[in-house]
Amino acid sequence: MTHDPRASSDEGKKPSKWKTAAAILVQIIYAALSIVIVSGLIRGFREGGGAVASIDLVKLYDQHGPAAVGIPVAGVSALLLVSLARALDGPMSLDLFGIKSEGASATCIVWAILFLVIGLSFRALW
Incomplete structure (x- = not known):
């Protein structure tokens, strides 16, 4: 049927x-x-x-400058470097310590490594 x-x-x-x-x-x-x-x-x-009115911004930036200025600058710098590399070379492929990744995952890993390196260099120089 x-x-x-x-x-x-x-x-x-x-x-x-x-x-x-x-x-x-x-x-x-x-x-x-x-x-x-x-x-x-x-x-x-x-x-x-x-409580916001009692905060002294000059003292805050003096004591916490690497965190207040360095971290956003490190993030933007890493983004610019990764974007430039993607624009010039195309999709990324990464083989790091036996871990293979391609495409967006490789881009994210490279951005995280660059962010860490730039942030640590700001901390070391501050």
Whole structure:
């Protein structure tokens, strides 16, 4: 006996009431959770807002300069070097200590190594 797709019922294709109700419940929970998080952040900023005015930025950069300046500069520098290498040579391939990677994974590994090296050099020179 052959199966005629026109004769099949649409009842099996519709989601059940419970599945629809569960999906709506999950959406309500996500919405409530996001409202609680946002209201908590707003409350925290309102209560702790006076603490920001007491921070001396010159002293902060003097004590934590490598972290405040060096880390973002290291990240951007590594990104520029990796982007330049990709633009000039194309997709990367890496074989490091027996670990082989190609494409995006090799690019990520090279970026992480460059970020680490540039960050450590800033720390050593600061």
